[in-house]
Amino acid sequence: MTTTWLDLPAVPALPGLFARAALRRGVRGQTLPDLGLRCAISVDGKKLERYRQLCGFSDDGHLPPTYPHILAFPLQMQLLTDASFPFPLLGLVHLENRIRGVRPLGGMGPFIVSVHVENLQPHEKGAVFSLITRLEDQLGLLWEGDSRILCRAVKLGGQPAERSEEITLPLEDIAHWQAPADIGRRYAAVAGDYNPIHLSAVSAKLFGFPRAIAHGLWNKARTLAALGERVPAAGYVVDVRFQKPVLLPSAVTLQASNPASSGQFKLVGNNDVPHMSGSWRVI
Known part of the structure; x- marks a missing residue:
């Protein structure tokens, strides 16, 4: 599936996205959209320091390896509440998470953060898909995350993937x-x-x-x-x-x-x- 990218001029505001998620009900299909979202994002130093303290990270001059998820969260919310996304956000379950650090996460940006969904598969409790998040700078890919997410309300044909x-x-x-x-x-x-x-x-x-x-x-x-x-x-x-x-x-x-x-x-x-x-x- 080829991803169609939408470049956002600014980070989405979360209150409206939470309202959209709360109002969304029911499954609208069994096909993931080809939509991907991208945005230039810089790190808020005060929020980063609060995150470090909350999670136990020392300030070693690099972003914590999980911090790109924080930068990407508004984009993830916009994508998972978009009209083209077939599953209601409330009730989705985060089953697994993989992060891959390609290069050191130095600096405060701006970075290009992107999100898209792929790899819808049957699961013994419903269906699972990947929410892919990437962090890039002017030299290319820095970091990639793959969140495997379960939707219990969907049943697909075929055998579930092995654990x-x-x-x-x-x-x-x-x-x-x-x-x-x-x-x-x-x-x-x-x-x-x-x-x-x-x-x-x-x-x-x-x-x-x-x-x-x-x-x-x-x-x-x-x-x-x-x-x-x-x-x-x-x-x-x-x-x-x-x-x-x-x-x-x-x-x-x-x-x-x-x-x-x-x-x-x-x-x-x-x-x-x-x-x-x-x-x-x-x-």
Whole structure:
């Protein structure tokens, strides 16, 4: 599928997009649009510092490896609420996430951020697709993200793709931290992601959760901050699979294999409840 790119003159405003998402109901088809969105975006230094503090990243002169998701979020929202996108945004589930760092994320921009969707496939619980995000500068690609997202309301023919391999390396505890009751609201204030399931117990219960849950990308960011130099500044791939949600408040433990050019990790809660598992490798 060839992507038809729309270059935006400015970053989309989120309030109208949230309203559009709230009003959207029902599946309108089973074909992903060929629309892609691009925009020149610069980093807000104050917001970046708040993000670093919230996720545990030190200021090493580079953007955190998960920060391009923050820059791209308004474009992602506009694309997933566009009339050509067939699935309602509310109810989509972020299952897996891959980031690939091609070159060091230095500087504050402006960068070209782009988003598009592709690779719609059957899943045992519905259908999954990839939301692809790219960050580029004048020299080309810096970073790429692939968010695999589930829509339960769609059933496709064919066999679901095989799952990626499970943890096979020995792991040891390397970090512990608290996920406080307000982390969903604090992360939303930085990331812009005000999904009700993250904000309070009252709003989360409307969607079937007993309490608010932590953002999956906060879990991943906090994990990468704790992994530190296991993941280099460039030339890496990090994959994660989101498992059971982190109910707020909670205490979690990060387990990881020994530092090497490739490795594995998992984030667990009380009684070894699996919240997230993943791997890194140098490319």
